Amino acid sequence: MASATKAATRPLLRASLSSSPANGHVAFIPQVRKVVIEYCDSWASSANTRTFVHNHLENVARANPHVEFVVKQRTHKEPIARGFYLNNRDKVVPLHGFEVNGIANKIQLILDSSGAKIKPLKRRTVESTTESARGIWSGLHVDEPFKI
Amino acid sequence: MGHAQRRLVSTAARLATSVHASNIKVFPPREALAGPSASSNTKTKTPSPTPSKPTFFSAETWAALQPPSTAALSTFIHRIGLATTVTSTDVIQQACTHPSYIPLFEHHNPKEPVPASNANLAALGNSLLGLFATEYVNATFPHLPTRVLKAAVSAYVGPTTCAHIATEMGAQPLLRWNRTPNTPTRPAVLHADAMASIPRALTAAVYQQHSLAAARKFVHRFFLSRDVDLRSMIKFRDPKLALRETVAKFGRERPVSRLLKETGRYSLTPVFVVGIYSGAEKLGEGFGSSLKMAEFRAAEDSLLRLYLTRQPPHLVQLPSSTFSSGVGDIFTAKGNAVGSYTPGTMADSEVLYGSSGKTGLRVPGARTRAVTEVEEGLEELQ
Numbered sequence: 001m002a003s004a005t006k007a008a009t010r011p012l013l014r015a016s017l018s019s020s021p022a023n024g025h026v027a028f029i030p031q032v033r034k035v036v037i038e039y040c041d042s043w044a045s046s047a048n049t050r051t052f053v054h055n056h057l058e059n060v061a062r063a064n065p066h067v068e069f070v071v072k073q074r075t076h077k078e079p080i081a082r083g084f085y086l087n088n089r090d091k092v093v094p095l096h097g098f099e100v101n102g103i104a105n106k107i108q109l110i111l112d113s114s115g116a117k118i119k120p121l122k123r124r125t126v127e128s129t130t131e132s133a134r135g136i137w138s139g140l141h142v143d144e145p146f147k148i
Numbered sequence: 149m150g151h152a153q154r155r156l157v158s159t160a161a162r163l164a165t166s167v168h169a170s171n172i173k174v175f176p177p178r179e180a181l182a183g184p185s186a187s188s189n190t191k192t193k194t195p196s197p198t199p200s201k202p203t204f205f206s207a208e209t210w211a212a213l214q215p216p217s218t219a220a221l222s223t224f225i226h227r228i229g230l231a232t233t234v235t236s237t238d239v240i241q242q243a244c245t246h247p248s249y250i251p252l253f254e255h256h257n258p259k260e261p262v263p264a265s266n267a268n269l270a271a272l273g274n275s276l277l278g279l280f281a282t283e284y285v286n287a288t289f290p291h292l293p294t295r296v297l298k299a300a301v302s303a304y305v306g307p308t309t310c311a312h313i314a315t316e317m318g319a320q321p322l323l324r325w326n327r328t329p330n331t332p333t334r335p336a337v338l339h340a341d342a343m344a345s346i347p348r349a350l351t352a353a354v355y356q357q358h359s360l361a362a363a364r365k366f367v368h369r370f371f372l373s374r375d376v377d378l379r380s381m382i383k384f385r386d387p388k389l390a391l392r393e394t395v396a397k398f399g400r401e402r403p404v405s406r407l408l409k410e411t412g413r414y415s416l417t418p419v420f421v422v423g424i425y426s427g428a429e430k431l432g433e434g435f436g437s438s439l440k441m442a443e444f445r446a447a448e449d450s451l452l453r454l455y456l457t458r459q460p461p462h463l464v465q466l467p468s469s470t471f472s473s474g475v476g477d478i479f480t481a482k483g484n485a486v487g488s489y490t491p492g493t494m495a496d497s498e499v500l501y502g503s504s505g506k507t508g509l510r511v512p513g514a515r516t517r518a519v520t521e522v523e524e525g526l527e528e529l530q
Contacts, residue, residue, distance in 0.1 A: 068219045
């Protein structure tokens with residue numbers, strides 16, 4: 001018999017109640033917020049990057065108005081592209097050795113990413129926030145009760 | 149990454165406001181350089197012939213006082229899909245400025261005009277959030293107990309959720325605030341409080357820039373699409389008693405528990421499945437390793453099936469649909485209503501525990517009696 005002073009159920013503190021995120025269920029918030037392209041003005045390894053920045057970067061920026069594009073100097077170094085994401089992580093992608101369309105693909109890779117660490121998907125079983133559609137099997141709820 | 153490293157990253161992200169290199173003319177700032185002659189702010193008083201006091205330069209304060217970048221504000225508007233609704237970045241800047249920032253700004257820039265804060269916007273937005281969340285939860289779960297309804301509204305649009313939503317939108321580098329301690333007249337302002345004010349202010353901004361229908365759409369997209377576990381909010385001190393009283397209030401036969409299936413009764417791991425019936429109708433089912441446990445769960449299941457009955461999303465009707473969809477506030481907007489609204493029929497509400505103060509309460513409840521009297525009257529006529 002519970003004492004009169006102790007509550008039988010734990011009270012809910014309303015200010016601490018919260019909901020879980022569901023990005024994409026109705027509204028989708030793109031996770032990339034800034035892309036910084038750093039290249040050298042003189043070295044040949046940045047030549048394709050310079051071409052990309054002069055010819056194609058404006059179109060990419062116009063197509064992605066939710067992303068800030070920054071162009072930065074990286075003197076006497078290999079060209080890179082950095083993506084900054086809403087989970088406070090960043091992704092650094094080297095751009096040397098690629099043609100202009102290869103650089104465009106790398107920028108698109110940064111734009112498509114969520115910023116999360118790359119996890120191996122082969123060993124992961126099903127992960128879901130909702131319960132199974134058909135329910136978990138029960139040996140007592142079949143026509144012939146299951147006998148071990 | 150360990151806990152300490154994660155904490156460092158989140159603290160660094162919180163402190164590092166979006167100070168853009170394009171906005172800064174001179175770096176490092178003159179105030180940061182050594183020597184009293186280099187500083188031009190109000191930290192040192194008039195120079196004296198005696199050795200001057202050391203100047204203290206706070207990098208965090210300097211960073212907090214920098215103007216936000218237009219690029220960051222503009223990309224933020226596009227990221228949350230308000231590019232067509234909110235066209236100016238000044239509105240977003242106002243929405244991201246907490247009132248605690250104003251005294252700090254005034255202290256360091258006494259000659260400049262005071263920036264607009266989001267105090268009024270946040271208050272208006274908070275009311276709008278409460279309105280939309282309450283009508284949505286009530287329309288979706290019509291039989292939810294009142295206290296659970298209030299807890300659900302807190303879960304959907306409360307301070308913790310608002311702070312989380314602001315972080316997930318990417319408003320952390322745009323927030324302008326100042327940490328203030330507890331005073332006798334005013335509670336402390338923490339990072340979560342400042343962040344929570346941003347989604348509220350954005351809701352009010354959408355209402356002001358467009359209409360109530362647009363604000364409702366914004367709230368449904370970002371707040372009411374999130375997952376809330378209502379099952380964990382409904383707790384029973386004694387579900388069997390609650391079920392008995394609820395069934396009596398609805399004028400049904402008293403609940404009887406029946407053992408449906410069992411296995412391993414005398415073993416280490418028995419399983420009993422008990423169903424609770426009101427007459428011939430099964431109200432709920434529960435399992436357990438003892439008969440009492442199974443009966444307890446069956447009573448809980450019956451009550452949850454009642455309280456968590458859900459209106460399908462395509463049939464949900466909201467009272468705010470009666471406002472017009474035209475541009476403007478609710479008093480001046482013209483145009484047809486967003487949708488139709490027919491209120492649901494009212495039935496007996498939840499059973500209240502310990503309602504010994506209410507005299508004259510009769511069982512079954514008043515509305516159930518009214519329905520049965522009408523039915524009996526119809527039968528007599530026939």
